[in-house]
Amino acid sequence: MQSRLPTILGKAIDDTTRTLNEQSSEDKIIDLVQCIERMESLMTDLSGNAKLRPIIDDNEADVALWNKEIAKYFQGKDFLNAPWLFAEAYKYRRLRECFSVSKFWSDYDVFFRQKCDTFSRSADAVFELSLRFAEPFIRPSDPNDTPDKNLEAERLMFHELTQVCLWGNATDLSLLINMTEDQIKALQSTGGDHLAATEKNILGNDLAKLWNTFQDVRDNTDRRIDFVLDNAGFELYCDMIYADFLIQTGLAAQVRFHGKRYPWFVSDVTRRDWEWLKNSMVYGQLFPKANEVELESLRRLGTRWKQYEKEGKWVYEQHPYWCCGYDYWNLHSESPDLFLHLSHCDLVFFKGDLNHRKLTYDCAAPASTPFEVAIGPMASSAGAPRVVSLRTIKSDVVVGLGEEGDELVERLDKEEPGWKISGKYAVVLLSEGRPGEKVRFA
Numbered sequence: 001m002q003s004r005l006p007t008i009l010g011k012a013i014d015d016t017t018r019t020l021n022e023q024s025s026e027d028k029i030i031d032l033v034q035c036i037e038r039m040e041s042l043m044t045d046l047s048g049n050a051k052l053r054p055i056i057d058d059n060e061a062d063v064a065l066w067n068k069e070i071a072k073y074f075q076g077k078d079f080l081n082a083p084w085l086f087a088e089a090y091k092y093r094r095l096r097e098c099f100s101v102s103k104f105w106s107d108y109d110v111f112f113r114q115k116c117d118t119f120s121r122s123a124d125a126v127f128e129l130s131l132r133f134a135e136p137f138i139r140p141s142d143p144n145d146t147p148d149k150n151l152e153a154e155r156l157m158f159h160e161l162t163q164v165c166l167w168g169n170a171t172d173l174s175l176l177i178n179m180t181e182d183q184i185k186a187l188q189s190t191g192g193d194h195l196a197a198t199e200k201n202i203l204g205n206d207l208a209k210l211w212n213t214f215q216d217v218r219d220n221t222d223r224r225i226d227f228v229l230d231n232a233g234f235e236l237y238c239d240m241i242y243a244d245f246l247i248q249t250g251l252a253a254q255v256r257f258h259g260k261r262y263p264w265f266v267s268d269v270t271r272r273d274w275e276w277l278k279n280s281m282v283y284g285q286l287f288p289k290a291n292e293v294e295l296e297s298l299r300r301l302g303t304r305w306k307q308y309e310k311e312g313k314w315v316y317e318q319h320p321y322w323c324c325g326y327d328y329w330n331l332h333s334e335s336p337d338l339f340l341h342l343s344h345c346d347l348v349f350f351k352g353d354l355n356h357r358k359l360t361y362d363c364a365a366p367a368s369t370p371f372e373v374a375i376g377p378m379a380s381s382a383g384a385p386r387v388v389s390l391r392t393i394k395s396d397v398v399v400g401l402g403e404e405g406d407e408l409v410e411r412l413d414k415e416e417p418g419w420k421i422s423g424k425y426a427v428v429l430l431s432e433g434r435p436g437e438k439v440r441f442a
């Protein structure tokens with residue numbers, strides 16, 4: 001906390017200074033200098049461990065939500081004695097404030113350059129996936145194949161792509177990027193040894209249950225699947241590959257993607273990142289070393305995804321609640337409209353570590369704690385949607401590992417110090433919720 005937040009802010013100041021040096025209009029320059037001055041004063045607050053003050057009224061939709069929470073729970077708290085998760089979120093809100101009050105720079109994203117970079121540096125994995133999935137997925141149509149066999153082919157693909165979506169969240173992305181030719185082949189083989197190898201690192205694994213749930217909702221006409229997104233660039237690309245498969249197979253009729261309204265925890269997806277990715281795939285020149293076949297596969301994918309959006313099969317949303325200090329135990333009470341909205345979908349994927357921490361109240365619960373218990377009202381409230389957490393483990397909270405979970409964690413603590421922050425391990429956890437029940441508020 002003490003070094004991480006100032007380091008991130010320092011880089012944000014550097015980025016803004018770089019932009020400042022590229023400007024020619026005096027009005028814009030003066031306005032941006034003031035943004036930098038506000039960031040510097042935030043830096044002073046951070047390094048001096050100042051008390052958390054209310055957010056100023058900058059016309060953002062979440063001002064009241066933030067200030068209510070600060071007044072109710074964090075009066076007199078500072079950056080170090082407020083809970084880590086809240087203080088970190090608060091820093092991103094204060095950073096937002098530095099720009100939201102400006103005249104010309106209210107949409108400026110200090111992390112945009114970094115986010116674009118992660119995608120352009122992932123060329124191998126990007127093309128590995130695009131070459132494979134540019135062609136629409138069709139179930140094998142051998143006349144001798146029984147429907148069961150075809151469904152099994154789809155199940156294996158589902159299993160694999162859920163893992164692609166999961167491991168897209170790994171910090172170093174090494175599972176996809178640093179692969180040898182043989183490993184890539186293994187990844188391509190549905191149900192091959194490689195899948196088995198990565199799957200053993202999924203410590204709480206509801207993949208099979210998840211497939212059954214998709215079969216249960218298969219006959220619903222809406223078949224709406226939501227993704228509460230995490231990181232932009234490569235992870236978002238993996239999410240889209242997966243969502244594309246869900247649409248093509250009919251497992252989803254509509255996918256709604258929930259992103260952030262403004263720059264958040266460095267790499268989270270904003271609407272600009274969402275647009276950037278699709279447009280760069282279709283029109284961009286990010287990969288100078290790629291050959292024409294590779295580039296064409298990327299263009300085809302991007303074109304298809306843009307078409308989904310035009311047809312309303314994919315929808316991007318940005319509710320203010322995703323950028324507030326509350327966790328998801330409070331979503332039902334603090335954001336009834338969002339809870340109601342989510343209750344109408346068939347299943348919500350929450351991507352990544354931060355979402356997982358918010359789902360589980362960031363609580364030090366024993367690893368054997370069932371996921372449904374750990375997420376509280378998001379599972380137990382009437383009308384709660386089915387929830388899936390797809391998360392590579394990068395922080396302390398670990399739940400849903402089953403009866404042997406506590407011993408497993410004890411053993412890993414001894415044998416692999418740092419296993420909880422390495423991103424090597426993961427969870428795929430499903431809560432059945434209480435779908436279909438009437439949502440009620442106190």
Ligand SMILES: O=P(O)(O)OC[C@@]1(O)O[C@H](CO)[C@@H](O)[C@@H]1O
Nearest residue numbers: 169230231352353354355394395
């Ligand atoms: O959400 P992600 O991208 O998987 O992980 C984000 C992260 O780096 O930032 C969070 C907040 O500090 C941590 O929980 C986690 O380590």
